[in-house]
Amino acid sequence: MKNTIKLMIGLATVGLVSCDAEFDNPVTEAGFYTSGTADFTRYVAVGNSLTAGYADGALYITGQENSYPNIMAQQFALAGGGEFTQPLMDDNLGGLLLNGTQVFNNRFVLSVDENGNPGPVLLEGTPTTDVATSAAGPFNNMGVPGAKSFHLAAPGYGSANPWFGRFQTSQSASIIADATSMNPTFFSLWIGNNDILSYATSGGIGVDQTGNLNPATYGPNDITDPNVFAATYSGLVDALTANGSKGAVVNIPDVTSIPFFTTVPYAPLSPLNPAFGPQIPALNATYAQLNAAFAFLGVPERSIVFSQTAASGVVVHDEGLEDLSTALTQVLIGGGLDPGTATIYGMQYGQARQANAGDLLVLTSSSAIATVDTDRVAELMSFGLTQAQAGQLSVVGVTYPMPDQYVLVPVEQEAISTAATAYNAAIEGIAASKGLAFVDAKSRLGQVANGGVGYDGGVLTSQFVTGGAFSLDGVHPSPRGYAFTANAIIDAINETYEATIPKVAIGNYGTVTATNN
Amino acid sequence: MKKMLLLAVVSLATAVMYAGGYRVSLQGQKSLAMGHTGVAVVNSSELVFFNPAGLVYLENKLNVSAGVSGVFSNVSYQNEATGASAITDSPVGTPLYFYASYKATDWLALGVGVYTPYGSSVEYADDWAGSHLVNNIDLKAIYIQPTVSLKINDKFSVGGGPIFVTGSVNFNRNLNRTLSDIDGNRSEVTVEAKGVNATGWTASAMFNPTDKLRIGATYRSEIIMEARDGDATFENVPNSPLTPFPATTTFHADLPLPAEMTVGLSYEFCDKWLFAFDLNRTFWDVYESLDIDFASESVPDSKNARNYKNSSIYRFGLQYEATKMFTLRGGYYFDESPVQAGRFAPETPRNDSSNFTAGLTVNVGKNLQIDASFLYSYFKEVEASYDAYYENGNAVPFGGRYKTNAFVPGLGLTYRM
Numbered sequence: 001m002k003n004t005i006k007l008m009i010g011l012a013t014v015g016l017v018s019c020d021a022e023f024d025n026p027v028t029e030a031g032f033y034t035s036g037t038a039d040f041t042r043y044v045a046v047g048n049s050l051t052a053g054y055a056d057g058a059l060y061i062t063g064q065e066n067s068y069p070n071i072m073a074q075q076f077a078l079a080g081g082g083e084f085t086q087p088l089m090d091d092n093l094g095g096l097l098l099n100g101t102q103v104f105n106n107r108f109v110l111s112v113d114e115n116g117n118p119g120p121v122l123l124e125g126t127p128t129t130d131v132a133t134s135a136a137g138p139f140n141n142m143g144v145p146g147a148k149s150f151h152l153a154a155p156g157y158g159s160a161n162p163w164f165g166r167f168q169t170s171q172s173a174s175i176i177a178d179a180t181s182m183n184p185t186f187f188s189l190w191i192g193n194n195d196i197l198s199y200a201t202s203g204g205i206g207v208d209q210t211g212n213l214n215p216a217t218y219g220p221n222d223i224t225d226p227n228v229f230a231a232t233y234s235g236l237v238d239a240l241t242a243n244g245s246k247g248a249v250v251n252i253p254d255v256t257s258i259p260f261f262t263t264v265p266y267a268p269l270s271p272l273n274p275a276f277g278p279q280i281p282a283l284n285a286t287y288a289q290l291n292a293a294f295a296f297l298g299v300p301e302r303s304i305v306f307s308q309t310a311a312s313g314v315v316v317h318d319e320g321l322e323d324l325s326t327a328l329t330q331v332l333i334g335g336g337l338d339p340g341t342a343t344i345y346g347m348q349y350g351q352a353r354q355a356n357a358g359d360l361l362v363l364t365s366s367s368a369i370a371t372v373d374t375d376r377v378a379e380l381m382s383f384g385l386t387q388a389q390a391g392q393l394s395v396v397g398v399t400y401p402m403p404d405q406y407v408l409v410p411v412e413q414e415a416i417s418t419a420a421t422a423y424n425a426a427i428e429g430i431a432a433s434k435g436l437a438f439v440d441a442k443s444r445l446g447q448v449a450n451g452g453v454g455y456d457g458g459v460l461t462s463q464f465v466t467g468g469a470f471s472l473d474g475v476h477p478s479p480r481g482y483a484f485t486a487n488a489i490i491d492a493i494n495e496t497y498e499a500t501i502p503k504v505a506i507g508n509y510g511t512v513t514a515t516n517n
Numbered sequence: 518m519k520k521m522l523l524l525a526v527v528s529l530a531t532a533v534m535y536a537g538g539y540r541v542s543l544q545g546q547k548s549l550a551m552g553h554t555g556v557a558v559v560n561s562s563e564l565v566f567f568n569p570a571g572l573v574y575l576e577n578k579l580n581v582s583a584g585v586s587g588v589f590s591n592v593s594y595q596n597e598a599t600g601a602s603a604i605t606d607s608p609v610g611t612p613l614y615f616y617a618s619y620k621a622t623d624w625l626a627l628g629v630g631v632y633t634p635y636g637s638s639v640e641y642a643d644d645w646a647g648s649h650l651v652n653n654i655d656l657k658a659i660y661i662q663p664t665v666s667l668k669i670n671d672k673f674s675v676g677g678g679p680i681f682v683t684g685s686v687n688f689n690r691n692l693n694r695t696l697s698d699i700d701g702n703r704s705e706v707t708v709e710a711k712g713v714n715a716t717g718w719t720a721s722a723m724f725n726p727t728d729k730l731r732i733g734a735t736y737r738s739e740i741i742m743e744a745r746d747g748d749a750t751f752e753n754v755p756n757s758p759l760t761p762f763p764a765t766t767t768f769h770a771d772l773p774l775p776a777e778m779t780v781g782l783s784y785e786f787c788d789k790w791l792f793a794f795d796l797n798r799t800f801w802d803v804y805e806s807l808d809i810d811f812a813s814e815s816v817p818d819s820k821n822a823r824n825y826k827n828s829s830i831y832r833f834g835l836q837y838e839a840t841k842m843f844t845l846r847g848g849y850y851f852d853e854s855p856v857q858a859g860r861f862a863p864e865t866p867r868n869d870s871s872n873f874t875a876g877l878t879v880n881v882g883k884n885l886q887i888d889a890s891f892l893y894s895y896f897k898e899v900e901a902s903y904d905a906y907y908e909n910g911n912a913v914p915f916g917g918r919y920k921t922n923a924f925v926p927g928l929g930l931t932y933r934m
Contacts, residue, residue, distance in 0.1 A: 020604060021591040021920040023898060027602050028595075062701035078600045092700050109699070112758045123699070457694070457908040480695075502600035507913060508646070510695035514757035 027502075033079040036499035038246045040081035044140050044184035045069030046152065046175065046240065047191050047250075050485075051143025052163070053086075055471035055478060056120075056513070058094025058107035059145060059163070063471075066479035066509060069141050069188060071486040075501050076186075086141040087134065087167040095127030098162055102127060108472035109515040110465065118465070120472040124517040134166035138178040148194045148224060149232045150215040152176045153239075176239050187240045188489060190250035190441070192233070192423045195224035196416045200255045201362060201475065204319075204412030205405050210419065223415055226422030230430075233423075237430050246497060248437035248489050251424040255416055256360065257442075257449035259464035260474035261408060264361040267313040268369055269306060269398065276370060276398070280306045283398065290349055293331040297324055302353045313355035314369060314397030317404055320411030325350030344383055348393065352401040358410045363464070363474040365406035369397045376400055437489070437496035444488045445469075453484070457507035460484060468511045479509040539637040539656055539865055540777075540799060542830070542852075543586045543612045546888035546929035550876025551834025552848025554793035556781040557723065557733035558834075561931050562616035565630035565664050567779075568733040569676030570723040572618040572626040572666035577933040583615045584888060584929025592639065592866050594647065596917035601646035608655075610638050614929075618664070628664035628678075633657065634737075635684075635774045639864050644703050647915050648691040650903060651864040652705065658684035658742065658774060662719065677720035684742050685711040686772065688864075692751075693908065696760065702753040704760070708768055708809070710747030715740045717774075729785040739776035739803055745769050749811060766813035773803040781832070789839075793848075795832040801825035801855035822905040824860050828853040834874075841880065846890070848874040859914070861901035866919045868899040878931070886931040894923040 025032060045051050045067075052059055053067025064070065064086050073084030089096075094107035111121035144151075145163040152175045158168035169178050179187070198221045199206045206221030215228055240247060255261055271277040283306055291303040302321070306312040329346030333339055355361070361369075373394045380390035394400045408416075424442060431438035445462075447453050448469050452461035460481070461467035464474055469481035477485060487503040494501055545563030548555035555567030562580035564571040572580075588610035595602040618628035640653040659682065666676035689707045696704040721735035747770065751762040781795035804825040810818045834848035852870045861868070876890030902916030 021593045021896075021922040023593060023595060023918060023920050026593075026595065027597055027600050032597075033600065062697075065701070075600060110757070110759070116758070118759060456911070456913045458911050502598060505599050505601075507908070508694050510697060513697075513699060514755045514759040515699050516757050 027078065030080070033500050033502060035076075035079040035081075035501070036494070036497040038493065038497035038499055039185040040076035040079060041185045042082055042140070042182060043069070043073055043076055043084060043186045043188075044179050044182050045143060045188045046179050046236070047143045047189060048147045048194050049143065049145035049476060050193060051141065051188070051190055052145050053141075053143065053482065054145050055473070055476045055482075056094065056107040056109070057105060057471075057473035057476075059096070060089050060092045060094035060107055062092055063094075063107075063479070064088055064141070066482050067141060067143065068482045068486040068489065069143070071483055071504060071509075072188070072489060073140070075486070075490060075504065079499060079501055084140045087137060087139045090129040091127060093123055093125045093127045095129070096162060096166075097127055097130040099132050100130065103131075103162060110472060110512045111514075111516050118514070120465075121517065123515065129166075131162045131166040137167040137169055138182050139167060140182065142175055142179040144175055146194060147175065147191065148198075149191050149229050149236070150224065152191060152236055153232060176236055180239050180242065183243060184240065184245050184247075187245055187247035188250065189236060189240065189247060191236070192229060192252045192427070195229055195423065196252070196419050197255065197475070199223045199412075200408060200416050201260060202405055204408055204415070208415040208419070210415075223419045226419055226426070229419075229423050230426035233426055234430055237434055237436070241434055241436075246436070248439055248493050248496075249427055249431045250439040250441045250489065251427045252420050253442045253445040254420070254449075255408075256413075257445045257462060258475055259462050259467070259470050260363045261360040262449070262462065263363050263464040263474060264366045264369070265311070266355040266357060266359045266361060267311045268366075269312045269314060271306075271308050271310070280308055289332070289335065289337070290345065293328055293335065296331050297327055299324065304352070304354050313359075314361070315352055315399070315401045316355045316359060316397070316407045316409065317351055317401040318353055318407075318409045318411075319351060319404055320409050321351045321353065323350045340384060344380065344385070344393070348401065355402070355407065358413075360408040360413065361402070362406055362408065365397075365402060368406060369402070371396055373400055435496075437492040439489045439492040441485065441488060444484070448481075448484065455506050460506065465512055472512055478511045480506050480511050483509040539635050541588070541610075541612055541634060541636050543588070543892070543925060543927065544614055544632050544634060545582060545616070546584045546586075546876060546890040546927050547582075547846065547878060547931070548834075549586075549892060549927060550846035550848060550874050550888070550890035551793055551836055552795075552832040552850040552872070552874050554781060554783070554795040554832045554834035554848060556721075556735050556779045556795050557731040557783040558791065558793050559723075559731065561933075562618040562628060562630075563614075565616040565618060565628045565662060566614070566632050566634075568721045568723055568735045569628065569664045569666050569678060569719065570674040570721045571731075571733060572628050572664065572676060573620065573624065573668040573674050574723070574725075575618060575620065575626070578620045579617070579932075579934050581615075581617045581932040582888075582929060583613070584927055585611055585613050586890075586892075586925050586927035587611060588638075588923060588925050590639075590894075590923040591921065592863070593920045594645075594863060594866075594917050596646065599646075601917070603641055603645040603647070605639055605641055607638055607640045610636065612636060618666070624668040626666040628666065630660070630662045630664060632660050632662075634660060637865055641863070644691065646917075647863045648703065649694045650690060650862055650906065650915055652689045652691065654689075654864045655687045656684070657686075658682055672725045674723045675721065676723075677718065680717040680719060680737070680740065682715045682717065682740050682742065682774070684713045684715075685709075686713070686744065686747075692754070692762075694913070696755070698753045698755050704754045704762075705752050707750045707752070708747055708770075709750075710744035710768075710770070713742050713744050715742050730782065732780075732782045734780045735778075737777045739800065740774040742772045742774060743769075744772065746812075749816070751816075761815040763813045763815065766811050766816055768812065769810040770807065772807065775803050776800040789837055791836040793832075793834040793836070795830075795834075797830040797832070798827060799830070799855065800827050802827050804855075822860070824857055825855040826857055828855040843880075844878040846874075846876045846878075850874075852894075859902060859904035861899075861919070862903045863915070863919075866901075866921050868896055868901065868919070868921075870894050870896045870921075876927075884932055884934050886933075888929040888931055890927045890929075892923070892925040892927070894921075894925070896921040
């Protein structure tokens with residue numbers, strides 16, 4: 001009897017104390033997942049804005065929480081990974097202050113205008129993150145927006161780039177020195193995008209510096225010489241592996257796989273557009289004069305004609321074309337045009353043509369196309385045109401050739417792709433020689449851009465706003481895109497180091513954020 | 518594009534609200550200690566629930582039983598493909614019962630019972646991996662049952678009565694897997710309905726072929742809880758026409774408390790021993806779908822497949838009158854889950870369970886007994902999924918491995934004179 005009571009009490013006690021329903025093999029138990037030959041105790045991520053978790057044209061807390069290194073670190077934690085710190089911003093607005101003055105914009109959000117059309121709009125509000133008051137690093141996430149390959153090793157880079165300035169350990173620190181000071185057991189390196197991307201996103205207004213081995217002389221929108229890149233990259237990897245650390249390196253995706261270059265069609269000018277269609281006969285009559293001159297000069301392919309039945313290409317300025325300004329002016333004068341007008345036409349259309357399928361219009365061109373460029377109006381008026389005349393010649397992409405910054409013409413695309421191919425060869429070669437995990441982001445993001453990649457909630461594509469992979473700046477991934485990237489890196493790590501890190505379900509990660517100001 | 522986005526965001530937002538497999542068998546400590554058998558056991562006013570027909574065979578004129586259980590239930594979840602895991606932190610449930618019967622004449626007994634045969638209380642950490650299905654749920658239904666028991670003769674009796682139910686539900690989940698406000702707080706909905714009333718009935722019979730053998734049958738009707746004008750609260754919804762959820766609206770929803778048929782027998786042997794067997798059949802197939810009708814036009818109504826199947830519970834109990842002071846009990850039951858493959862939802866992750874019970878009664882004086890019981894519910898680890906969640910028209914199964922258990926100590930008092 002007593003025993004029965006004891007048993008009862010015993011059972012009751014067991015019930016109250018050991019409540020958890022335990023699995024035979026819990027995923028939270030050490031050994032369920034393995035790090036293989038890698039060691040994730042101290043993981044340090046090095047790179048640019050992509051590594052920082054930059055999205056929607058800004059850096060903000062939730063974006064940083066969804067950075068690919070942070071997503072990976074949460075998974076590493078299942079296989080011995082340690083704490084992962086990030087230089088978190090102070091808010092979700094995203095703007096950056098320098099001693100109280102805003103130096104970077106707030107983030108974009110998806111906003112619906114009064115006509116019911118959704119589109120990216122800057123989120124209103126006063127940002128609270130100030131370079132001067134940010135906590136000093138180093139942090140596990142050493143991603144610095146805007147950094148190019150050679151910036152990582154540059155001492156004192158924080159004075160040129162407030163994104164590093166806000167958490168550099170000293171005035172003379174370099175990103176790579178701060179990163180290696182954490183004595184990483186594992187690292188990831190994704191750098192080189194900006195070595196071509198700033199040239200690309202600025203529409204190729206910079207200079208292709210291939211052949212110039214001194215990066216100190218480069219402008220911000222230039223293409224880095226591939227040899228400079230390779231030597232820099234090799235040095236970075238040497239620094240990161242100096243203590244025997246393992247790591248993963250990520251190559252450079254095609255610029256054509258990001259919506260910044262694929263969203264605006266080359267032929268957006270529809271005859272059905274009531275603001276444009278009725279103008280077509282007058283425009284074609286005006287251009288007929290010019291087209292005759294092009295024919296006379298032996299370049300009839302430069303003719304500009306707007307179709308009455310289909311959407312037409314915008315008029316672009318192609319720096320790859322021979323500059324025929326002077327000749328064009330002469331021919332137009334010969335055709336009876338007054339010298340003043342002919343000179344202006346010659347200048348305006350000396351390297352003009354209509355866009356074709358080979359041209360990439362950047363995302364920011366969409367708000368410029370078919371609007372009157374007021375700077376151009378002022379300029380033309382200074383040449384003696386009336387305001388009406390100047391206005392007629394200043395309609396962007398219609399009468400005023402799209403300036404260089406809005407269009408990546410084939411010659412510019414070729415410069416970018418040549419450099420990227422060389423960078424990627426260097427990255428893959430260095431990865432192989434060091435036995436590092438090599439992540440082919442170019443091919444993985446290429447899949448997203450070309451047909452998409454299926455997941456449990458649909459298909460991830462590069463379609464702007466709706467495709468799910470990219471944030472509202474059209475360049476940086478969305479949280480879901482970063483999760484996809486994290487999975488690609490985890491794949492490479494598992495393969496190279498015989499680890500069994502689980503991947504994340506990308507459907508659990510968001511895409512664009514809808515908010516009206 | 519707006520239309521498409523609106524659809525994408527909203528269609529996800531109202532997928533599921535439900536409760537399932539929410540039968541709680543804790544309707545008397547004496548019975549529970551014997552595997553929750555009792556349709557053919559005559560020993561206390563617990564018969565108000567188990568078999569009203571048997572009340573008239575109770576020896577005493579007045580019989581009162583009351584008790585409470587502490588439900589310590591635990592659910593662990595993990596997904597080995599992603600490494601996600603969760604452990605519930607559910608509050609301790611405290612289902613109560615109170616029964617009284619009064620033998621007015623030799624052939625007539627009157628009784629009343631208050632008990633809670635349906636309910637559920639599960640609490641996951643907010644924003645866990647399955648938060649688009651449930652963050653937490655608290656479902657309560659209190660049954661009040663006036664009862665009549667009529668003896669036809671010494672071998673046969675009938676009983677029954679109306680049932681009045683008052684219930685409440687509080688349920689919270691995230692609107693979908695990703696939607697959040699500008700600061701990353703996940704958008705969520707809470708539905709709450711209180712004071713939902715409904716009625717049903719129970720009828721039963723008892724047959725005593727011999728001194729030792731009793732046979733019983735009890736049927737309790739299906740009761741549909743019709744929540745009308747409950748409160749739905751939407752929180753952390755983005756400030757955007759693309760997600761036009763009002764801060765609050767009302768909703769209608771019907772939740773069935775299914776009918777249950779029980780047949781069983783008890784047999785006395787070796788003087789001091791009693792064996793009991795009950796078979797429950799719960800008619801869960803009434804729970805095909807849970808449809809939530811939101812009052813607000815901008816919140817689409819929500820239809821959620823449940824497809825429960827009828828299920829059986831096999832109960833075995835043994836009682837031993839050890840001494841004048843102590844009566845010992847033990848039991849076992851096997852509880853078939855009503856949940857079908859692909860409909861395994863995390864708010865009531867019930868696969869088949871094996872349940873072990875034990876307990877005792879201590880006679881304290883002539884009229885008073887203390888009843889204690891203990892139930893341990895064992896669920897095997899199960900790999901299961903809920904497949905009826907949709908995102909942009911794609912079924913997005915939520916699956917993983919579940920492990921559930923429950924420890925339920927209970928105490929009660931029986932008074933008779």
